[in-house]
Amino acid sequence: MQQSSRIAIYALIELASNPDRQLSAAEIGEKYRISAHHLAKVLMTLGRAGLVKATRGVGGGYSFIGNAKRLNLLDVISLFEDTSMGCKLADPSTATAEEWALFDISKEIKEISMSTYASITIATMLKQIERRKKAAAAKNKIGAA
Amino acid sequence: MTDAPEKRLLEESLRIRKATSEHLQHAIDLDARITGQPKPEYWQDIFERYGSRHVDERFFLVAEPRDPSSGPEILGLIVGEVRGWEFGSEPCGWVFAVSVDPDYRQQGIGEALFQALCEKFREIGITTVRTMVRRQDPLHMSFFRSEGMMAGPYIQMELNLEDE
Numbered sequence: 001m002q003q004s005s006r007i008a009i010y011a012l013i014e015l016a017s018n019p020d021r022q023l024s025a026a027e028i029g030e031k032y033r034i035s036a037h038h039l040a041k042v043l044m045t046l047g048r049a050g051l052v053k054a055t056r057g058v059g060g061g062y063s064f065i066g067n068a069k070r071l072n073l074l075d076v077i078s079l080f081e082d083t084s085m086g087c088k089l090a091d092p093s094t095a096t097a098e099e100w101a102l103f104d105i106s107k108e109i110k111e112i113s114m115s116t117y118a119s120i121t122i123a124t125m126l127k128q129i130e131r132r133k134k135a136a137a138a139k140n141k142i143g144a145a
Numbered sequence: 146m147t148d149a150p151e152k153r154l155l156e157e158s159l160r161i162r163k164a165t166s167e168h169l170q171h172a173i174d175l176d177a178r179i180t181g182q183p184k185p186e187y188w189q190d191i192f193e194r195y196g197s198r199h200v201d202e203r204f205f206l207v208a209e210p211r212d213p214s215s216g217p218e219i220l221g222l223i224v225g226e227v228r229g230w231e232f233g234s235e236p237c238g239w240v241f242a243v244s245v246d247p248d249y250r251q252q253g254i255g256e257a258l259f260q261a262l263c264e265k266f267r268e269i270g271i272t273t274v275r276t277m278v279r280r281q282d283p284l285h286m287s288f289f290r291s292e293g294m295m296a297g298p299y300i301q302m303e304l305n306l307e308d309e
Contacts, residue, residue: 069251115281115283115286118283119283119286120287121287121290121291123291124287124290127293128293131293
């Protein structure tokens with residue numbers, strides 16, 4: 001996954017988990033150690049895709065306006081990188097059996113990655129994060145006892 | 146979480162229990178409506194194997210409305226069993242069918258069925274639940290993911306015998 005896709009997912013998670021308030025790019029950037037410049041570019045793309053809304057002025061910031069139960073990670077990644085399953089062999093007409101064999105394996109791996117991203121919505125990510133936090137809290141409790 | 150009021154409403158209006166012979170035709174009808182392919186013999190067989198034999202390790206559960214006048218006879222179903230020792234696997238719970246009436250989806254019925262089945266597994270000491278879904282089946286993939294399932298230590302493989 002490319003850096004822009006990762007930043008976009010972090011930003012959407014942050015915004016979707018704070019539905020009652022608007023967050024500044026600086027707040028998100030600080031939490032995930034992302035440069036303001038890169039984050040601004042990513043947020044602009046998310047805005048154009050109708051996933052975030054920017055409000056100017058005092059108390060302004062970004063908010064999530066997508067559907068967290070519908071928006072999946074592949075939808076987000078597709079905004080920043082090529083996720084098509086097209087043949088990447090330089091010249092398929094002259095490719096050798098060895099090249100095709102390696103291509104088949106790469107394709108298999110890519111298909112698994114893509115279908116995994118497609119099956120995980122932002123809402124599922126939020127649930128997964130909660131599970132992680134609970135598990136970490138339980139572990140800390142045991143460690144402190 | 147914003148889901149809480151919806152879940153409270155659901156708990157009051159749903160009943161999940163083991164399938165009985167009176168549910169069988171409704172299960173057949175529900176599956177036919179979803180898949181477009183009636184499979185009465187398959188469901189009869191599933192019911193005989195999972196609804197009436199070895200029922201301590203096999204579970205065929207249905208969700209029905211508490212108030213029979215408020216919806217169809219069954220709102221959804223789930224089938225699972227305990228499987229073990231396939232290539233060294235400790236006994237684990239397997240889910241191999243889950244369906245929710247398309248008119249009643251997005252209301253937590255699938256989740257309630259899944260949680261009820263997991264509870265049945267827990268009661269008999271099972272600590273892991275597995276399933277297998279097609280990669281190109283986003284509905285089931287997303288459902289199981291939302292319940293916290295992730296890729297496990299086994300990988301599904303197949304061989305096309307016509308290519309050999």
